[in-house]
Amino acid sequence: MSKPGDSNQITRDYFDSLLLETRYWDSDLPSTQMELFGSEFQTPIMTAALSHLHDVCDNGMIAFAEGAAAAGAVHWVGMSEEDELENIISTGAKTVKIMKPHLDDGVIFQKIEHANVHHALAVGMDIDHCFSGEGSYDVVCGLPMHAKTMGNLREYVNASAVPFIVKGVLSVKDAEKCAEAGVKGIVVSHHHGIMPYSVPPLMVLPEIKKAVGNQMKLFVDCGIESGIDVFKALALGADAVCVGRNLMDVLKGGGTAVTKRILQMNRELMGVMARTGAKSLCEIDSSVIHFRTF
Numbered sequence: 001m002s003k004p005g006d007s008n009q010i011t012r013d014y015f016d017s018l019l020l021e022t023r024y025w026d027s028d029l030p031s032t033q034m035e036l037f038g039s040e041f042q043t044p045i046m047t048a049a050l051s052h053l054h055d056v057c058d059n060g061m062i063a064f065a066e067g068a069a070a071a072g073a074v075h076w077v078g079m080s081e082e083d084e085l086e087n088i089i090s091t092g093a094k095t096v097k098i099m100k101p102h103l104d105d106g107v108i109f110q111k112i113e114h115a116n117v118h119h120a121l122a123v124g125m126d127i128d129h130c131f132s133g134e135g136s137y138d139v140v141c142g143l144p145m146h147a148k149t150m151g152n153l154r155e156y157v158n159a160s161a162v163p164f165i166v167k168g169v170l171s172v173k174d175a176e177k178c179a180e181a182g183v184k185g186i187v188v189s190h191h192h193g194i195m196p197y198s199v200p201p202l203m204v205l206p207e208i209k210k211a212v213g214n215q216m217k218l219f220v221d222c223g224i225e226s227g228i229d230v231f232k233a234l235a236l237g238a239d240a241v242c243v244g245r246n247l248m249d250v251l252k253g254g255g256t257a258v259t260k261r262i263l264q265m266n267r268e269l270m271g272v273m274a275r276t277g278a279k280s281l282c283e284i285d286s287s288v289i290h291f292r293t294f
Contacts, residue, residue, distance in 0.1 A: 067258025227268025
């Protein structure tokens with residue numbers, strides 16, 4: 001049984017409150033192809049920016065990347081050493097590198113430069129870890145973190161030759177600030193319930209979409225377990241989704257198992273698209289969503 005205020009359970013309940021209508025006339029077999037930052041992908045289902053997967057399976061970080069690449073999916077990576085990121089990119093996976101909000105800006109600019117030099121698809125920052133749950137600045141793996149300003153964000157955006165992403169946006173206010181700073185994409189996320197009673201990402205997503213329009217790409221993570229969940233996120237305004245924990249379980253079987261699971265979820269997505277009249281990702285919209293009231 002979940003604890004009161006469990007953000008992950010609240011998010012799951014919200015997913016399950018969204019119902020879908022069907023539309024069969026003039027429908028056809030759907031395509032899930034997606035373009036992102038100049039590259040083509042076979043699915044809008046991306047891996048999440050995970051770290052420290054070495055204990056999940058042999059060479060877990062590499063296997064995770066290989067699984068994404070084989071599925072034609074965008075790969076995201078969290079904390080990593082420079083040589084590890086290089087090895088991940090060398091798998092052929094189009095990779096988004098996400099860093100923490102380190103106290104030392106020199107560390108941040110070095111990571112941005114390293115991602116640029118080694119041709120990451122994009123680079124960005126996970127702002128969830130500015131603070132601990134006790135109101136102090138966070139410490140992650142012994143590394144001190146710190147709050148950042150709009151001035152800092154503009155500097156990071158300007159320093160990057162590839163698109164800059166912000167992960168951990170859960171309000172219109174933060175989304176608008178990201179757009180103002182020139183950020184190319186945000187991840188609407190509560191970081192697996194890092195704060196109790198967090199608003200479900202899909203609940204705030206339509207408001208964010210209305211506020212920022214097409215100024216930047218909108219991604220969603222937290223609690224996505226199926227292709228139906230993916231469809232609901234896309235219908236409410238997401239361009240793509242990140243899947244983390246649902247793929248961590250299968251990673252025990254190596255990169256091939258990750259590929260298999262992504263493709264399975266993508267087939268589930270295609271099934272819902274076919275039954276709701278969406279022949280492409282751009283044809284998915286919120287008019288097929290109904291909120292359970294019974």
